[in-house]
Amino acid sequence: MRYYIFSLIVFIATLRTTAQDLDRKIEFPDVDSFLTLKCDLHIHTVFSDGHVWPTIRVSEAVKDGLDAISLTEHIENQPWKEDIPHPDRNRSYEIAKKAAKPHNLIVIHGTEITRDMPPGHANALFVKDVNELVVEDSITAYQKARDQGAFIFWNHPNWIQQQKDGIPKLSTLHDSLIKSDLLHGIEVVNDLTFSEEALRIAIENNLTVLGTSDIHGLVDYQYRIAEGGHRPICLVFAKERSEEAIREALFAGRTVTWFDNILAGKEDNMKMLVDASLSFKTKGYIGDTDVLEIEATNVSDAKFMLHNISVYDFQKNTDIIEILPQSKKILQVITSRNQGEKIPLEFNILNAVIGYKKQFKVSVPM
Ligand SMILES: [Zn+2]
Ligand SMILES: [Zn+2]
Known part of the structure; x- marks a missing residue:
């Protein structure tokens, strides 16, 4: 019995180490x-x-x-x-x-x-x-x-x-x-x-x-x-x-x-990386409202810190939005601010620096 308990502890310890190693x-x-x-x-x-x-x-x-x-x-x-x-x-x-x-x-x-x-x-x-x-x-x-x-x-x-x-x-x-x-x-x-x-x-x-x-x-x-x-x-x-x-x-x-x-x-390289790491998908309006759900997906280990610089407001966020590493987040966009025009949703990525005091900008078509 003692042997089995010992084996179990070793097994759990091994699992833990593996998980930590994968995580890092x-x-x-x-x-x-x-x-x-x-x-x-x-x-x-x-x-x-x-x-x-x-x-x-x-x-x-x-x-x-x-x-x-x-x-x-x-x-x-x-x-x-x-x-x-x-x-x-x-x-x-x-x-x-x-x-x-x-x-x-x-x-x-x-x-x-x-x-x-x-x-x-x-x-x-x-x-x-x-x-x-x-x-x-x-x-x-x-x-x-x-x-x-x-x-x-x-x-x-x-x-x-x-x-x-x-x-x-x-x-x-x-x-x-x-x-x-x-x-x-x-x-x-x-x-x-x-x-x-x-x-x-x-x-x-x-x-x-x-x-x-x-x-x-x-x-x-x-x-x-x-x-x-x-x-x-x-x-x-x-x-x-x-x-x-x-x-x-x-x-x-x-x-x-x-x-x-x-x-x-540099901007070209940042564009390649951000395009591959961060994507936005329109999920549709909530019922018959003007609030549009957009899903942001981050497949990188960087946390993206977005600063909204467009006309829109959000139901759940301020203009600063974090997209955590390897995760998805639903943005609820109040679209009536565009007054019927197709104005894109735009963010500066605060932690994607492409020049002196210059951040990379992403644009999401609406
Ligand atoms: Zn050195
Ligand atoms: Zn040195």
Whole structure:
């Protein structure tokens, strides 16, 4: 009997773990003609100044349901090297790549070129040999990375340790890096920070929008996963689920970042994501009244915060309406306000940012 009770407890515990693991997997729908790949492309381990072994990064990514990660160890910041000597700077990648294979997780070979501002810190992805980038001059490091085919992005341009006012500024050096094909993207989100100014720089200079965790400790602690939090990720709209397709999408700028329920990206990309995630269906008028029921469906993990900017009022809501993750909500629209004209119902999505102080707008035909 005791054995059976013990087995039952183990069985229930297993169920619980499975449910929790399923719950934390980040889900966004595929868009238009692209797959939506969930990527965290800025991560550290003990091979630079992080606190965990690379295999832990793989486990965390698998739990979060990610498609791809990149372990981007600092080239110049190696505080644990006396305790963990590793003359080969590719080891972190190699260990993670091996651990990721059974899980079908894509591991992209990357590194962080870590310099004073300007140019500050930058991640180089899709590199072949990080040892070659251990050089004195920062621009030489960018050039060597580029020679290996790297996609390079500016990290945390709003980081107050390098930019006291928290406002990213494009220096003449950054400008020349962009013009020399040595800088292709910028972090709009890094760890616990979001920068609308960085989004403005991305749009004005045609840089790809990135959002990353830059995790050094544990994802579960930093983003309070047990309390329903999530790590910042970059949604990459790729032609297929492969490293090469992610590379193509990053160079083409097809991304949206998701951080603390904020979605940020360029308007075209945001449109693809919102169109796939949020839909509205007319259910009909209530009896012979002028009140029309519209069902909003959200098939993403983001909570959409809608602000009504049209002429209509609602029976059950103010002008601020939340559509919870993976859920449906019935809106009761008082239609007599349109005075017989076919005026669309329009919302600004307060948490879908497409520019400096600019939100994405959705329109529902009436
Ligand atoms: Zn950094
Ligand atoms: Zn970093």
